[in-house]
Amino acid sequence: MAPSTASPAAPARPAAPVGVPLRDIVPWAVLALVLGAVLIYFVGAEQGATSLISGTWVHEFTHDGRHLLGFPCH
Amino acid sequence: MGMRTLLVRGMLAGLAAAAVALLIAWIYGEPQVGHAIAFEEAQHAAHGHDHGDEAEVVSRTVQRTTGLITALAFYGVAIGGLFSIAFAFAYGRLGALGARATAALVAAAGFVAIELVPFLKYPATPPAVGNPETIGSRTALYFGMMALGVLATAAAVIVARRLVPRFGAWNAVTATVVAYVVLLGVVYRVTPRPEAIAEGFPSRVLWDFRIASLGLQLALWSTLGLLFGYLTERSVTRARAPRAVPAKV
Numbered sequence: 001m002a003p004s005t006a007s008p009a010a011p012a013r014p015a016a017p018v019g020v021p022l023r024d025i026v027p028w029a030v031l032a033l034v035l036g037a038v039l040i041y042f043v044g045a046e047q048g049a050t051s052l053i054s055g056t057w058v059h060e061f062t063h064d065g066r067h068l069l070g071f072p073c074h
Numbered sequence: 075m076g077m078r079t080l081l082v083r084g085m086l087a088g089l090a091a092a093a094v095a096l097l098i099a100w101i102y103g104e105p106q107v108g109h110a111i112a113f114e115e116a117q118h119a120a121h122g123h124d125h126g127d128e129a130e131v132v133s134r135t136v137q138r139t140t141g142l143i144t145a146l147a148f149y150g151v152a153i154g155g156l157f158s159i160a161f162a163f164a165y166g167r168l169g170a171l172g173a174r175a176t177a178a179l180v181a182a183a184g185f186v187a188i189e190l191v192p193f194l195k196y197p198a199t200p201p202a203v204g205n206p207e208t209i210g211s212r213t214a215l216y217f218g219m220m221a222l223g224v225l226a227t228a229a230a231v232i233v234a235r236r237l238v239p240r241f242g243a244w245n246a247v248t249a250t251v252v253a254y255v256v257l258l259g260v261v262y263r264v265t266p267r268p269e270a271i272a273e274g275f276p277s278r279v280l281w282d283f284r285i286a287s288l289g290l291q292l293a294l295w296s297t298l299g300l301l302f303g304y305l306t307e308r309s310v311t312r313a314r315a316p317r318a319v320p321a322k323v
Binding site for chain 1: 075076077078080081099103104107131132136137138140141142144145146148149151152153155156158159162163164165166167168169170171172173189192193196197198199200201204206209210212213214216217283286287288290291310
């Protein structure tokens, strides 16, 4: 997938810059996805629709950020 | 261009973007949150709910300061990290677009996918708006719409890239955007809307709150895209410069 878009048939146009090879991106993508999902979950949903930790502290602490970022809060 | 560098840069740019969003939140958002809470309390008082002083778990002051700062910082770092991954996939694969233009485009696409698509159907709600009993379904719908935004945007980029050789960039992008908008229009029409606005809730507060929320997100994504683009463009230029020190991956 995603071969270089710089075709040799169009030498007049500036060549596409060299990007990061896909195989180098994937492990980092998995890491960022997992960590990002955890962070966004705790900011956006924990102790609202679902609770991993009992109580309401996380909900109340992130309350204003949750409302202002656009997540349903309560 | 090392992936590690990009990820760290994305998370730091996300943190800076969160700082800008924090300013918008304090100037434009918090006053509306305050109005909404005042309305909520007035209603409770009017209905004779004596509250029994339901023990405040976190004070308003903490919610407005440490709580808000932490929430925005976490969000900014998470979005910044994910942004850098999306940038790495896009850079060098969108024709001849350079680092700055790619970053700007990825930020615009991210804003649309993650904020605008869910917002148009399920806009941000201030305290006192929304029935607590529907929080489960509203959260599921919100995150579902976000997932749809991400998938549809990724699909649009892939489709547009395939159409470019045949129809040219302008036509390919126009056709893809039209299809994207039509798809969303259909989804918006058929998805439920479990919103409950308390009777008498000031519409101006609702409007101002929503615009503040949208503005905060716009500020966050713009700062992220522009700052990340600036930093990456600079490092690309330096790497290309003749006689550059070869180290510093």
